[in-house]
Amino acid sequence: MVLLLFLFTPKKVVCQGTNTNDGELNFNGGKNLYTTGSANLNNNGLLTLTNSTPRTTGQVFYNRPLQFKDSINGTAYSFSTTFVFAIEFHNGSYGGFGLAFVISPTRGFPISFPRNYLGIFNISNMGYPSNHIVAIELDTTFDQPLGDIDANHVGIDINSLVSDKADSAHYFKDDGTPTNLSLSSGDLMQLWVEYDSKHKQLNVTLHPLLVPKPKIPLLSLQKDLSQYLLEYMYIGFTSATGELTASHYIFDWKFKMNGTVSDINHSRLPKIPLEDQLESHSLKRILIISLSVSGAILVIFLILGLWLFLKKKKLMEVLEDWEVQFGPHRFAYKDLHTATKGFKGTELLGRGGFGKVYKGTLPVSNIEIAVKRVSHDSRQGMREFIAEIATIGRLRHPNLVQLQGYCRHKGELYLVYDCMPKGSLDKLLYHQQPMEILDWSQRFKIIKDVSYGLCYLHEQWVQVIIHRDIKPANILLDHNMNAKLGDFGLAKLYDHGIDPQTSHVAGTLGYISPELSRTGKASTSSDVFALGVVMLEITCGRKPILPRASQSKMVLNDWVLECWENGDIMQVLDHKIGHEYIEKQVALVLKLGLLCSHPVAAMRPSMSSVIQNLDNVVQLPHERSRN
Template sequence: MSRKFNFWMVVIIIALSATENSDGKLIMEGSIGLIDGFRTLTNTNKHAYGQAFEEDPLPFKNPIDGTVTSFSITFFFAIVPEHRHKGSHGMAFVISPTRGIPGAFADQYLGIFNDTNNGKSSNHVIAVELDIHKDDEFGDIDDNHVGININGMKSNVSAPAGYYDPNGQFKNLSLISGNLLRVTILYSQKEKQLSVTLSPAEEANIPKRPLLLLSQDLSPYLLEEMYVGFAASTGAVGAIHYMWMWHVSLSLAVPNLDFPIPTFPRYPNADSQVKRIVLVTCLTLAIFVALAASALSLFYYRKHKKVKEVLEEWEIQCGPHRFDYKELFKATKGFKDKQLLGKGGFGQVFKGTLPGSDAEIAVKKISHDSRQGMQEFLAEISTIGRLRHPNLVRLQGYCRYKEELYLVYDFMPNGSLDKYLYRRANQEKLTWGQRFKIIKDVASALCYLHHEWVQIVIHRDIKPANILVDDEMNARLGDFGLAKLYDQGYDPQTSRVAGTIGYIAPELVRSGRATTGTDVYAFGLFMLEVSCGRRLIEPRAEANEVVLVEWTLDRWENGDIIEAANERPSGEHNREQLELVLKLGVLCSHQVAAIRPAMSKVVQILDGDLQLPKNLLDSVKFEKVRMLSETSERFLDVLTSQGSIGTLTFTEPFTSQGR
């Protein structure tokens, strides 16, 4: 089939079929490839992305008055899913300040942004997304929609995929139909409007009524010269994103092109998959009686082991971010000992590299034979899997295989903070600037958990060993295995006390109630530990210096609080910051929960937007009590004799209620 079209003045027109020999102008990266001579942005690799950008930039802005030039963009695409009615994720047309977008993530980020820069005004990126997966974290309306995005994955405007016919009736279109579709993007400098129209390729004229209309001046977001291109990504379910032809004109002229409409290949191995399904179905019917007996036995086993039922619950909640075991096995080189990063309370952590994307990951392997291990797994899946913050370790996905469960995280090349604090393996000493930023990073993450997400998340195990450091020395809070989640406005209930001795608030030991205040208590001690460069308890120190919080308060009462730190930073400003953090640490770790500030206030104080109260010392003074309450006093001898901090768990239930 073909259509006869008129032809307007063209700035760029590129056929993306390999037979056209025209992709010399394109700079390609990632999973881009060829299938039967057709250019694709993605291949059969899972959790991968591809980018294709024009080699030279275009002048989108008038250098004299800074106004944005009117422009029109037309491109043709087709998406062929791995499964007939399901694929993940989508693709996008992108206007970017750089030729290609470095550091982009696959999956829900479509090969455009990552969890650190998503939503930042400094991106100067405008994208039109064609999304085939619903991501609640970005406010997606469904799994078949078109959106206009500025600087992030949350669309400014979006609508279900479709078009308006000449009679004004809306017609639905499936983005994963495998059919060639056309997208037309127009920006009017005069009207300050950006419109997007989706239509079938065989329609001779584009619809008069656009699918999306954004009334906004783009001059704050576009630079004088910008690059144009495409990005696409896959997730746990595959999809091939075919690019056929695209056109950019620095005017409102909309081209109509003359070309035969192609038929795109099916997803690789699709035919063999269909044959396999037919064969399996026939065999299943032939031996139905035998399988029925096996199925009854298997049901009895699952019912009593209660493994399958639990997994089904969280698999439904967590959606498509599920890795194949073979993929993780290959990524970690068979979970070899040389890939082992460390051992946690409930499992081992291995370093890996995802095949096809070269993305480094950390895989936590959790044994199924531990009830606590299962609880930790479910807590991490249900909590961190839906959280997005630059100072939280991102959970990429999960996997189950036989009796083993796996969590897949971003890899943090610099490891945990404790080795920097105590300079293990000849580690470089942290500067005060780095320490202060780490404290602020963790405070920001906790503020998000306590106040900014849709539900309150209590971490319950804040300590340097659970703070990971990325390659730019940014701190990220991890290990949500002990986290408890509850709706805003409801009181948490818990059946056991879990955490690390020394960081457990006195009221938590007495009542068993974990609250945001118990997190603040642990964070206060964490601030003192990072600022002073020593552990909370030093058994070999002088008698009055054994417990860090007592020693800090003692120095405060004597008017030289910064003497509590092992090293004092140079410069008046740094010394003022150190004094502020030490006082705030004592305040947050106060024995009385009502005196501790909320994390939102802590962030304001650290940012300099809020001052510490006057006469603060008088309000935080308390009698010479130990850092641990009387209830946990019996553990002090264990600490001083072992010289270490362990994990404390009470298995007997608590019946107390309230926050």
């Protein structure tokens, strides 16, 4: 991807005085710019955003904020910008993720991710209206979850990398005939971004360097940017690489507020790096290399070539078909070993259904992670591992634990997740310290968060995903007590409208629905049953089954139902909550939990209905009938 952006990140500073002409900013020579990450400013004024370093970002931005809106009426100003760029892959037809031009309220994104996040967003802030980011992406990879149309397109992005409007890279001749372009060809191209405040229209025009600016823009979006832009914003560029790399170059750049920016003088552009490389080879060096090709050097090259071939063959043998098909990138084992201090016992977070989970900090980025190490004796370890790679790696939702990547080393399997510093919900419910007791507002938010995540799995993704093991141990909490569903090791996918068939009953006693225990056939309804039990468990502060309790209190569902029928449903509320709660809200959760965990699957609501009940959009069926 290639994005144009306005950002902030105080690292390297280049202050040489920006050329201005009637309010026009001319960045030729890299004046008054900040660079950070892998970005570099050459002596001849060429800006290189990324190089051959994998999983990195490079950012360049103007040092000072610009006023984009009228301080009195809040209307966005008209503006226009143009720049000359080139993208060159280092691995043939595959390379980095692209480049973007962005307008941002800050000069940098300290917790942004590389790869398909382009150094702008991370998993937790994609799509938030509070981002106030407008970007033009030059995208050179295909990412289906982000709605990409192909691996060679231009898009207009607002607060997210899911484009409001996008089209394959091309330009229009004077007669209106479209001509295709390849963004990653290494050829110099020019892009224009022009916003008309009066008509509320944003135009994006692309063309080869030696072709005049087309009359017809590539993209035209009718939208008032006033609601997305703050009064003062930063402008700049960002780019990112993954496992495969690319060079992203900016040769010249101009910007103008309340007017049309002038064209770039092509004769004064810095030289293309390839030309510099060719000119550096003198005749003398060519002769020396030619004379040096002797028998001994030939043997060395043959040995080196054989070593590289064997190394590549070894890597190809390790890389399975499913590793190419699915998205998450592969981590180096040494990085995970360093991050977890050699998988030390002191870094152990817990033990999952088929492996241990360790906390860690990646050595270069200092990002906190959780690493699941699949046990040797796990008979279905590989099958479950592939299930996690196939599902979580492509999911994007604030209430799902994000899978960042994986590693396979000497027969062992590793999954790398976002770190959830507050741990699992069961620890807070049953092993908490006095200062860690959950109040009712926190419990209600956790119930809603988990419901949102499960609704996404059941109804909002391209395929239905059955979690099959919903319980407090698989509900994780971040710094802000946001709940996220995790442990998709037992997840099963099937197309919408097709009944799933499973080979064995999976799940945890107390959360398994009656029909699942009888038939072994999992469904979205069996997930809803488990969610209902979790709702009751969070509200009552006790486990679903207490073998040593009295007959009436042994099974949580039966006890809550009996108290409701006796007209005293509030007696089941966890006494540790105290008196700070909303009785109507507690009663709603208890009754909804009973409905979700109804023994008859047909009586249970869908997840969209559960969300409507929790948001008070609709009433529960039994409450509606009483009115």
